[in-house]
Amino acid sequence: MIVTAPLAVSIGDPAGIGPEIIAKAWAARDAAELPAFFAVGDARAIERVWNGPIAKIDDLDSASNAFRDALPVLTVEDAGEITPGYPDVEGARCALQSLELAAGLARSGAARALVTGPVSKAQLYEIGFTHPGQTEFVAERCGVAPENAVMMLAGPTLRVVPMTTHVPLAQVSSLLSIELIVAKAQVTARGLKRNFGITKPRLAFAGFNPHAGESGAIGREEIEIIEPAIAQLREEGIDAVGPFAADTLFHARARANYDAVMCCYHDQALVPLKTLHFDEGVNITLGLPIVRTSPDHGTAFNLAGENRAEPGAMIAAIRMAGEAASQRAACAIS
Numbered sequence: 001m002i003v004t005a006p007l008a009v010s011i012g013d014p015a016g017i018g019p020e021i022i023a024k025a026w027a028a029r030d031a032a033e034l035p036a037f038f039a040v041g042d043a044r045a046i047e048r049v050w051n052g053p054i055a056k057i058d059d060l061d062s063a064s065n066a067f068r069d070a071l072p073v074l075t076v077e078d079a080g081e082i083t084p085g086y087p088d089v090e091g092a093r094c095a096l097q098s099l100e101l102a103a104g105l106a107r108s109g110a111a112r113a114l115v116t117g118p119v120s121k122a123q124l125y126e127i128g129f130t131h132p133g134q135t136e137f138v139a140e141r142c143g144v145a146p147e148n149a150v151m152m153l154a155g156p157t158l159r160v161v162p163m164t165t166h167v168p169l170a171q172v173s174s175l176l177s178i179e180l181i182v183a184k185a186q187v188t189a190r191g192l193k194r195n196f197g198i199t200k201p202r203l204a205f206a207g208f209n210p211h212a213g214e215s216g217a218i219g220r221e222e223i224e225i226i227e228p229a230i231a232q233l234r235e236e237g238i239d240a241v242g243p244f245a246a247d248t249l250f251h252a253r254a255r256a257n258y259d260a261v262m263c264c265y266h267d268q269a270l271v272p273l274k275t276l277h278f279d280e281g282v283n284i285t286l287g288l289p290i291v292r293t294s295p296d297h298g299t300a301f302n303l304a305g306e307n308r309a310e311p312g313a314m315i316a317a318i319r320m321a322g323e324a325a326s327q328r329a330a331c332a333i334s
Contacts, residue, residue: 161263
């Protein structure tokens with residue numbers, strides 16, 4: 001019998017809800033049919049919020065064996081005093097070290113995929129973290145330029161890609177370009193094939209302006225940027241359509257016609273995704289040599305330590321990471 005490597009799950013900020021939702025995901029492992037995984041971080045952060053069984057491991061060979069009866073934890077014990085809901089710089093250092101270790105294990109193949117728990121960027125910036133987020137950090141560690149790593153948010157009935165991310169809305173128009181859109185769409189199409197097994201991905205494009213610009217009457221970004229990019233993608237053989245008015249793009253009948261929506265800015269993508277799949281949304285990074293997913297929510301310090309955090313998105317992130325890793329392995333064999 002071939003035993004596949006387990007998934008590495010970094011716990012994120014030890015004062016946030018990451019430790020709790022990872023523990024709850026393990027508790028739901030059978031019902032949710034999750035692949036074997038192990039947590040990376042300070043085991044005390046999990047013990048603060050959960051009284052279930054924990055197996056501290058020193059090597060990954062024991063992770064899969066321990067997984068049936070206890071949550072395996074590869075310990076990083078430098079978080080200082082841990083108080084749920086009260087982040088500090090020691091916890092941020094632990095979160096970064098956990099992320100670094102988990103990403104390295106995924107890059108080496110010792111872990112089958114990487115799942116990242118939620119971190120506080122404000123706390124990370126206090127210790128000199130210079131990346132916009134975990135996505136860019138993992139991309140750098142994988143030797144991938146940030147512009148070639150694409151953030152996709154995925155739920156059971158919707159996948160979206162924000163082509164610009166954490167920037168002021170007033171700057172979006174100046175950041176959109178034919179080159180950017182083409183590059184993001186190319187990575188997305190490859191990612192849908194590689195991670196989801198979609199042989200002929202269908203990409204729909206949301207317009208930037210209301211009503212997709214009304215043929216230029218209320219904006220020309222569609223005419224001057226988005227439409228030429230779509231034309232270039234179609235010449236390359238990618239099934240790209242649009243741009244469509246964003247307010248008619250996310251209802252059930254529309255969603256049946258595409259595999260992912262390329263959106264112009266952050267909220268255009270995340271508002272429909274979180275409306276439809278708030279407790280199941282997954283952030284998956286496309287364009288990497290490894291599989292990386294994350295629950296599509298933050299640290300929720302206000303909930304930490306109160307046993308109120310919902311683990312649905314973490315469960316979905318672990319499941320999607322396992323499925324994507326299996327899909328990649330099947331493609332490599334075939």
